[in-house]
Amino acid sequence: MKYLCGEASESIFTKKLDEEVHKARTQKEWRVEYMTLFMRDQENIEKGIERGIELERIQAIKRMMEKGFSKYDIFDWGYTEEEYKKAEQE
16 A cells, blocks of 8 residues: 555565556557547546536426426526436436
């Protein structure tokens, strides 16, 4: 764990681990694969955030509908007709 936190260690295991990490970082093929996976992960995180925002907006519309807000009151708050339709379906 100390190695992962950036602390130096003198054990044989961590020295060997450090050598392998260094090799992996210097190999172009591995770097390309790592960056590809990193970019994919970043895209998935962004999609997840967007989906979370979408779901929260739909939940807000549903709460407004439960409180008796009209369709047009909800639109006045900046929600879209598409979001409204999704809230109706749920």
